[in-house]
Amino acid sequence: MDGFDGFDWLNTTADAHLDKARTADINQLRILARSYDWRLFPEELLGWVMAQKAIDLGSALTAFLNGEPERFNYIPKRDVPEKYRGTVRVLDNICQRVNSGFYLSIPGCQAKQSSRLKKWLSYQDVDRSERLRGRWILEEDVLHSLQTDALKLSPDAAAAPRKDQSSLLRDVLSPVAELGVQREYLKYLPQGY
Secondary structure: OOOOOOOOOOOOOHHHHHHHHHOOOHHHHHHHHHHOOOOOOHHHHHHHHOOOOOOEHHHHHHHHHHOOHHHOOOOOHHHOOHHHHHHHHHHHHHHHHHHHOOOEOOOOOOOOOHHHHHHHHHHHHHHHHOOOOOOOOOOHHHHHHHHHOOOOOOHHHHHOOOOOOOOHHHHHHHHHHOOOOOHHHHOOOOOOO
């Protein structure tokens, strides 16, 4: 992976990767999510990057597919080799966030490997018809906005600072409230979604 002012991603530690990621702007974070080498430090770096609100749905799905989830989709949790458990945890988290609507779709920011995503979804359909279940099932209703560009939220609006509405109740409940999709973004969903 190249980028971020000539940073040497191959010959540095997980802490150095995380420190570099924390200095990245929104676009750099999205590029990092889409292009990070999963053979390096996925649990440390992608665990943090994928938890950022700036990551869009297309970048999240690209990162998910870059982790090669096919390798582990039908392996029970207890049978995953120790050296891959961190990778699998990151894939678990990405899938859960995708399905919960944590990542918003931004027009023009498609998944990098759309044919591979379609193949994944077709395998899900086959599994469903054969009454099988893989470890990760992507909710097609959530992906609909990405596939059709139905969510009309510009990148600037996604990154815009929110109004500060300080109150004691908001301060107490903010850790829980910040886990889901902000209500102000729901107005951009298509009618009937």
